[in-house]
Amino acid sequence: MRCRFTARGLISIKTRAGTGEMMDGEGCVRLAIFADIHANRQAFEACLAVAHARGAERIICLGDVVGYGADPEWAVDAVMGLVEDGAIAVIGNHDHAIGNHSETMNAEAQAAIEWTRGRLSGPQRRFLAELPLKRQEGDRLYVHSEAAHPARWRYVHGTSEAARSIEATAAQVTFCGHIHRPALYSMSSAAKMTSFIPTSEVPVQLLGGRRWLAVLGSVGQPRDGNPAASFAMLDTSSREITYCRVPYDVEAAAERIRANGLPHWLADRLLLGR
Amino acid sequence: MARPSIEPGAELDGFTIGERVHQGGMATLWTVTRPGITAPLLMKIPRISEGEDPAAIVSFEMEQMILPRLAGPHVPACFGTGDFDRQPYVVIERIPGKTLYSRIGELPLPYEEARIVVGRIATALADLHRQNVIHHDIKPSSVMFRPSGECVLIDFGLSHHNQLPDLLQEEFRLPYGTAPYMAPERLLGVRDDPRSDLFSLGVLLYFFTTGERPFGESETLRGMRRRLWRDPYPPRKLRADYPPWLQEIVLRCLEIEPVWRYPTAAQLAFELAHPDQVKLTARSERLQRDPLSTVWRRRFNRDLTQPKPKSDIAAQLAAGPIVVVALDTEEGSAALNVCLRRTAAQLLATLPSARLACLNVLRLGRITLDRTLDEQGNNKHIDRMVALRHWAQPLELDESRLTVHVLEAIDPASAILEFTAVNQVDHIVIGARQHSMLRALLGSVSARVAAEAACTVTVVRPRRLASAPESAREVAADQA
Numbered sequence: 001m002r003c004r005f006t007a008r009g010l011i012s013i014k015t016r017a018g019t020g021e022m023m024d025g026e027g028c029v030r031l032a033i034f035a036d037i038h039a040n041r042q043a044f045e046a047c048l049a050v051a052h053a054r055g056a057e058r059i060i061c062l063g064d065v066v067g068y069g070a071d072p073e074w075a076v077d078a079v080m081g082l083v084e085d086g087a088i089a090v091i092g093n094h095d096h097a098i099g100n101h102s103e104t105m106n107a108e109a110q111a112a113i114e115w116t117r118g119r120l121s122g123p124q125r126r127f128l129a130e131l132p133l134k135r136q137e138g139d140r141l142y143v144h145s146e147a148a149h150p151a152r153w154r155y156v157h158g159t160s161e162a163a164r165s166i167e168a169t170a171a172q173v174t175f176c177g178h179i180h181r182p183a184l185y186s187m188s189s190a191a192k193m194t195s196f197i198p199t200s201e202v203p204v205q206l207l208g209g210r211r212w213l214a215v216l217g218s219v220g221q222p223r224d225g226n227p228a229a230s231f232a233m234l235d236t237s238s239r240e241i242t243y244c245r246v247p248y249d250v251e252a253a254a255e256r257i258r259a260n261g262l263p264h265w266l267a268d269r270l271l272l273g274r
Numbered sequence: 275m276a277r278p279s280i281e282p283g284a285e286l287d288g289f290t291i292g293e294r295v296h297q298g299g300m301a302t303l304w305t306v307t308r309p310g311i312t313a314p315l316l317m318k319i320p321r322i323s324e325g326e327d328p329a330a331i332v333s334f335e336m337e338q339m340i341l342p343r344l345a346g347p348h349v350p351a352c353f354g355t356g357d358f359d360r361q362p363y364v365v366i367e368r369i370p371g372k373t374l375y376s377r378i379g380e381l382p383l384p385y386e387e388a389r390i391v392v393g394r395i396a397t398a399l400a401d402l403h404r405q406n407v408i409h410h411d412i413k414p415s416s417v418m419f420r421p422s423g424e425c426v427l428i429d430f431g432l433s434h435h436n437q438l439p440d441l442l443q444e445e446f447r448l449p450y451g452t453a454p455y456m457a458p459e460r461l462l463g464v465r466d467d468p469r470s471d472l473f474s475l476g477v478l479l480y481f482f483t484t485g486e487r488p489f490g491e492s493e494t495l496r497g498m499r500r501r502l503w504r505d506p507y508p509p510r511k512l513r514a515d516y517p518p519w520l521q522e523i524v525l526r527c528l529e530i531e532p533v534w535r536y537p538t539a540a541q542l543a544f545e546l547a548h549p550d551q552v553k554l555t556a557r558s559e560r561l562q563r564d565p566l567s568t569v570w571r572r573r574f575n576r577d578l579t580q581p582k583p584k585s586d587i588a589a590q591l592a593a594g595p596i597v598v599v600a601l602d603t604e605e606g607s608a609a610l611n612v613c614l615r616r617t618a619a620q621l622l623a624t625l626p627s628a629r630l631a632c633l634n635v636l637r638l639g640r641i642t643l644d645r646t647l648d649e650q651g652n653n654k655h656i657d658r659m660v661a662l663r664h665w666a667q668p669l670e671l672d673e674s675r676l677t678v679h680v681l682e683a684i685d686p687a688s689a690i691l692e693f694t695a696v697n698q699v700d701h702i703v704i705g706a707r708q709h710s711m712l713r714a715l716l717g718s719v720s721a722r723v724a725a726e727a728a729c730t731v732t733v734v735r736p737r738r739l740a741s742a743p744e745s746a747r748e749v750a751a752d753q754a
Contacts (some may be wrong), residue, residue, distance in 0.1 A: 186440060188335075190328045196439035204438055207335050209358030239357075 006085070009031060013169050016227070031234040032056035033216060035177025036092070037079070039069030039116065040220030040270070041256075042150045043229035046248035047219050053234055059085075063092025063144030063176040065128065067109060069220050070256035072116045074207075077122040081250035083127075084136040091131035093146040093153040099129045108263040115262060139231065141171035145178040146213075155179045159193040167168075171213045175232075182217035182232075182243050186210045202241035214241055218252075278361050280304065280319060287356060289317060300330040300428050300431065305491075308353070314368040315353060322362065329450060331446050332441050333431025334530050337364055340430045346470055347424045349397035354381060369426050370508040374414040374478075382485040385517055392479045393546035398425035399475065399539035400698055403468045407438040407732050410465065412474035413455045436587040453482075453493045458502045458530050458561055463493075469532040472542055476527025476535075483520065484512045488528060502530065503572040508560040516556035519549045525557040530572065537594030537627035544596055544629070544677075548699060553674035594627035595700035600723070601634050601684045603661040603703065610705040611665060613736050617703055619669055621725040621732075630676045633693060635686035655680050687722040694727055702731045 032051035037044045039245025051059070059082045076194035081091050097105065097113045098120065105113065107203040117125075133150040134143040145153045146161060148168035155178060156162050165174060184196045188210045198204065206212045224230075228245040235242075254267035278284065280302075284291045292305035295316070306317040320334035341364055350366040366448040368395060373389070377383070383391070395417055410432040411417065418426045432451055434440050440449060442465070449460045457473035464470070480488045488506030492498060509524055510516040523545055527536045536542040545552055550560075562568075599618050601611060622628055636654055662678035669676075683689035694702055706720040724731040 186441070188328070188332060188437060191332075194439050194441050194443050199437040202437040205339055207338060207357060209331060209335055209362065210441075243488070 025083075029057050029236045030055050030058055031058045031236065033060040033062065033142075033175055033214075033232045033234060034219050035062035035065075035175075035216040035231075036064040036180055036218035037061070037069075037073045037075055037218060038094070038218065038220035039066045039072040040041040040229075041069070041071035041074050042249045043220045043246070044075060046227040046246045047229050047231045047244075050246050051231065051233065055066065059087035059177065060142055061087060061089035062142055062175060063090045064094045064117050064177065064218075065089070065092070065119070066098065067092075067094030068112050068257075068262075069253065070260045070262060072119050073121070073124065075128060075220075076120060080127050081268055084156065085100040088135050088137065088142060089131055090135055090142050090144055091133055095128040095131060099124055108265055111263055112179060112266060115260070118129070131240065136171060139177050141169050141174040143174065143176050146176055147171075147174050153178065156183070156185075156213065156215050159185060159195050162195065162215075163187060163191075163193050166211050166213050171211075172208070173206050173214060175214050175234075177216045177218065179215060179223075180218035180221060180228055181215070183242070184243075185213040185215070187212075191244070198241075198243040200243055200245045202232070203235075203238075203242045206239045206241055217243070217245075221270060222273045223269075225273050227271060279423050280361070286317075286361060286363065289315070289354065291317065300333060303740075305368065308365075311353060313351065313353075314370070315365050316350075316364050316368040317363050319363050324356075328557040331358075333365075333450075334362060334435055335429045335441050336435075338362070339441075340407060340433055340435050341366060341491055343435065343438075344402070344430075345408065346401050346405075347420065347422075348401045348426055349430075354556070369418045369420065369428065371418060371421075372734060373428070374417040374419075377482075378414060381482055382513070383482050385483060385520055387580060388479060388483045389520065389546050389549060392475060393474055393543050394423065394425040395427075395478070396418070396472075396539045396543035396546060397698065399468075399471050400543055402427060403471070403539055403587060403591060408434045408436075408466070408468050408587065409471050409474075410434060410460070411451055411455075412471050412478065413452045414478060417471050417478075428682070436466065440465060454487045454489055454491050454497050456498060457532070460530055461499055461502060466587065466644075467532050468539070468587055468590060469535045469537075472527050472539060473529075473534050474531075475539075475542070476524055479504065479520075479527065480509060480524050483524070484509050485517070486512055499684050503569050505530065505564050505569075507563055508557075510559075511561050517549070518554050519552040521560070522552050522554050525560070528619060538591055540591075540596055540700070541629055544631075544697050548677055548679075550679040553672075553676075553749060555674070593625060594629075595625060596631060596697060596702045597621060597628050597703065598631045598633050598690075598694055598699045600702060600704040600719075601632060601662060601665060602707075603634055603658055603665075607705070607707070609736050610707060611733070613734050614703060614705050615665065617670060617732060617734050621701070621703070622669065622671065629677070630666070630669070630671060631697070632666050632676070632678045633690060634658045634678075634680050635689050636682045637686060638682055638684050644729070655682070687719045687726075690719070690723050691726055694729060702727055702729060704731065704733055706733050706735045 034047060043137050061079050065075050065079050079089055094113065134141060141147055143150050146156050146165035148164045151240045156165060166187045182198050184198050184204060186194045216232050218223060219229050219231055222230050226245060227250050228247045231244055233244060250270050254270045257267040258264060278286050280291060281295060284290055289306040289308045292307060294302060294304050296303035301318050301320045304317045306315045320330050322331055338355050350369055352364060352366050354365040356363040363686055409427055411429055416427060416429045418428055420426055432442060449456065451460060455474040455477045458469035459467060460470055466659055477488055489501050506528060509521050527535055599614055601614060618630065620631060636658055645724060658676050658680040666676055681689040681693060702723060704720045706718065719735045
C-alpha cells in the first residue's frame with residue numbers, strides 16, 4: 001500500500017497492487033467509506049485527510065459525487081483519481097440525473113443538476129454515467145440508496161425499509177447513503193430488526209450472526225442537525241465500523257455555492273446541517 | 275465452515291479447553307488456558323442448536339459486544355471472543371467462589387452485613403453505569419465478590435450499552451429478565467434508564483434483609499405489571515426491628531417512578547456507607563402500603579405509561595454528581611468559606627440531583643492521636659459537625675442532599691483524597707489560603723488534592739486585594 005499527495009492537493013490512497021483489483025476481503029484492511037459528497041470540496045478534502053490519518057487502505061464511494069455543491073469538476077476528478085487507484089464507486093441519483101433529464105427532483109436540486117451538467121466535461125459525464133448501481137466485494141454490498149431496488153432511489157427511513165433491503169441481498173453487510181443521516185440496522189437470525197443511531201467514534205462490531213445495513217451520513221450535505229462532514233471507517237478483520245464526524249470550513253463551501261449563483265438555501269442548509 | 279469440536283484438550287483460537295464447569299439453559303462454561311495468560315479463564319459457549327431459545331443467541335451477542343468494552347475490577351476481564359461464522363464464544367476471567375445466590379439459605383442476613391454487601395454492589399453498578407452500560411439483570415446469581423471484597427457483576431446478556439445497538443430492543447414482545455427483580459419501567463419497554471438497576475438492587479436488599487421478595491415470584495406479565503401501581507409492604511411491617519434508615523434506603527430504591535429513586539448508583543453507595551446520615555422521611559416510618567386511592571390514581575395515571583424521551587446515561591450521571599466541599603473551620607477562614615459557599619451554591623443551582631458532602635479534617639498530632647476533647651472538655655468532633663451544618667445552612671439544601679463529615683487525620687490532603695476515592699466523589703471544591711504559616715510549613719493541601727484527585731477539583735481563591743505599589747512588587751520579584 002502506498003499513499004501520496006497529488007498535485008491537486010488530494011490525498012490519494014493506493015491499494016497494494018495499485019491496479020484497482022478487488023481484494024478478497026480477508027486479512028486486515030481498513031476501508032474508508034464516503035457517501036453523498038455532493039461536490040463539496042472542503043468537506044471531502046477534510047474527510048480524506050482524516051481517513052488517511054487513520055490508515056485507510058481502500059476507498060469506497062457510495063454515490064452522489066455531484067449535485068448541490070459548487071465544485072463538481074473537482075469532485076468528479078477526485079473520485080476518478082481514487083477509482084484509478086483502486087477505489088470502488090457506485091452511482092447515485094444525482095450522478096444519474098446528469099445524463100438523464102427525466103429525473104424527478106425538487107426545484108433546488110434540479111437547478112443544481114442543470115448547473116452541474118454545464119460544468120462537467122464529456123469524460124467526466126461519461127465516468128458518472130458508467131458507474132455501476134451496486135458492487136459486491138466479499139460479503140459486503142455497496143449501493144447508493146438501498147439493495148432491494150437500487151434504481152428506484154428509495155430512502156431507508158426506518159426498520160421496515162431496512163429489512164426490505166437486507167432481505168434483498170445475500171451480503172452480510174450492505175453500505176448505503178442517500179438519506180444523509182447515519183443509522184445502523186441489523187437483522188437477527190430470527191429476522192428481528194434493530195435500529196440504532198451510531199455514536200461518533202465508538203466502533204461497533206458487525207456481529208457475524210446477523211446481517212447489517214450501515215446507512216452512512218453525508219460528506220457534503222449532512223442533514224442530521226450536525227453540520228460536520230460524515231463518513232465511516234470499517235476494519236474488515238475486526239468487523240468494526242466507526243462512524244466519524246469531521247469539522248470543515250462550512251462557510252467556505254457555502255460561499256462557493258452563493259458565488260456560483262446556486263440557490264441560497266443550498267448554502268444555508270450546510271451551516272445548519274439540515 | 276465446520277464447527278470446531280469442544281471437548282477437553284481441544285484447541286480453539288489458541289485456547290486449550292479444560293473441563294466443563296457449568297451447563298445452563300443459555301450457555302455452557304468450560305475452563306480454558308492459554309500460554310501467556312496466568313489468570314484463570316472461562317469460555318462461555320452459547321447453546322445455539324435447533325429449537326433453542328432465540329434469547330440464548332441474542333443475549334450471547336450482547337455479551338460478545340459489551341464484555342470486550344468493559345474494564346475495571348467490577349467486571350470479569352475479557353480475553354477473546356469468537357463469532358457465529360465459526361464458533362461463538364467469549365473467554366473471560368474466572369472469578370473464584372460462588373455467586374451471592376449461595377447465600378439464599380441464610381436469609382435474612384444481619385442488617386449490617388446486608389448494608390455492606392449491597393453497598394459493594396452499588397459501587398460496582400456505579401462503575402458499570404459510568405461505562406455507559408445498564409446491567410438489567412441484577413439479582414443474587416449475577417453478583418460475585420473478589421477475595422479482596424470488591425463486587426464483580428457477571429452475565430451481561432440482557433444489558434444495554436448506550437453507545438452500541440441494543441439487540442434486545444425489538445427481539446421479544448415481553449420484557450426479558452428476571453421477573454421478581456425487574457423494574458416497573460422495564461415493563462413499559464424502557465431500556466435506557468440506569469435507575470432500573472437501582473430498583474433491582476432495592477429488591478435484592480429487601481429480600482436479603484427480610485427473607486421475602488417484595489413483589490413475590492410471579493412470572494406472568496399480569497402479575498409483574500402490578501408493580502406499576504402497587505408498592506410492596508414496608509419492611510418494618512415484616513420485621514419490627516427494621517432500622518428506619520434501612521427502610522428509607524430500600525423504599526427509595528423501590529420507588530415506582532425512576533425519578534424518585536436515587537439519582538445514581540454512586541449516591542446509593544454513599545447513603546449505604548453513611549447510614550447515620552441518611553435523611554429519614556415518611557418512608558422510614560411506614561408500616562402500611564400506600565392507600566388504595568393512591569394505587570388507583572397511579573394505575574390510571576397516564577404519565578407512567580407515556581414513553582419517555584431517550585435518555586443519555588452519561589448526561590444522567592453527570593446531572594447527579596457527589597460534590598465535596600472541603601472546609602476549614604478554624605479562625606481566619608471566614609472570607610474563604612463565604613467564597614466556597616458561593617461557588618457551591620452556583621454548582622448546586624445547575625445540578626438539582628447533586629448531593630453535597632461537607633468535609634472537615636480534624637488534624638491530629640502525630641503523638642497525641644486520641645485527643646478528641648479540647649481544653650474545656652468539649653468534643654471537637656461534634657463542634658466541627660455543628661460548624662459544617664452552620665456553614666451549609668444558607669444553601670437551603672434539602673436534608674437528603676446534604677451530609678457533613680469530620681475526618682480525623684494527621685495529613686489533611688490524604689484524608690480528603692481517601693474520602694473522595696472511597697465515596698466515588700465527582701467534584702471537589704476546596705479553598706486555597708494564600709498567606710498561611712501552616713501552608714508554608716506543610717505545603718498546600720489544595721494543590722495536592724488538585725494534583726492527585728481522580729475527579730474534577732475546583733480550587734477557590736478569594737480575589738486578592740488591589741495590587742501593592744510598584745516598588746513593593748519589585749522587591750517581591752527579586753525575592754522570588
